[in-house]
Amino acid sequence: EAQVTQNPRYLITVTGKKLTVTCSQNMNHEYMSWYRQDPGLGLRQIYYSMNVEVTDKGDVPEGYKVSRKEKRNFPLILESPSPNQTSLYFCASLRGGGTGELFFGEGSRLTVL
């Protein structure tokens, strides 16, 4: 089954404790992206990766890092989480063929105390 898998789905942590949210896709997609969803703001792009060689900032990259060492994985790293990073996070990959369709993971709800 084609899917994007994120872990963990739910996480409560404390300010300053480094954490990583993993993302893996099994569709051999080149492009992957991270979004955060906040009430009234929709989804905002944090980082994206065109392929394993190209990674770039989205609209709200502050406080986040990513890596793309292999095509299927695109982890999101919060080096020193702060309460304003409490949010719902989604990883997505882009269907090939130029249609622009995104496939989303089920989301990771993060709370930073």
Next chain:
Amino acid sequence: AQSVTQLGSHVSVSEGALVLLRCNYSSSVPPYLFWYVQYPNQGLQLLLKYTSAATLVKGINGFEAEFKKSETSFHLTKPSAHMSDAAEYFCAVSGRTGGFKTIFGAGTRLFVKA
């Protein structure tokens, strides 16, 4: 630059009534337009998309949307609402170049009353 405006953060309809969710976009290039649906505790899934073929696009679960360039709109409709349609709906726009960056609207939560 691209942007998306969804009119109404909440829409409430009765079961069997027409569903109309409004979306207006701004794009300096011919856009791809999308509607995604998010059910509780789930990720977003594609409902339908416009990629420059027919302006009236049919999607899953009886939804459709019409691309109107003159009005820069892409409103989502369904003739008869069902309880299972209760969800949050996001309109989105992406360009055809530049990495297909997708811009999302703020979302519209649809409530369906019995």
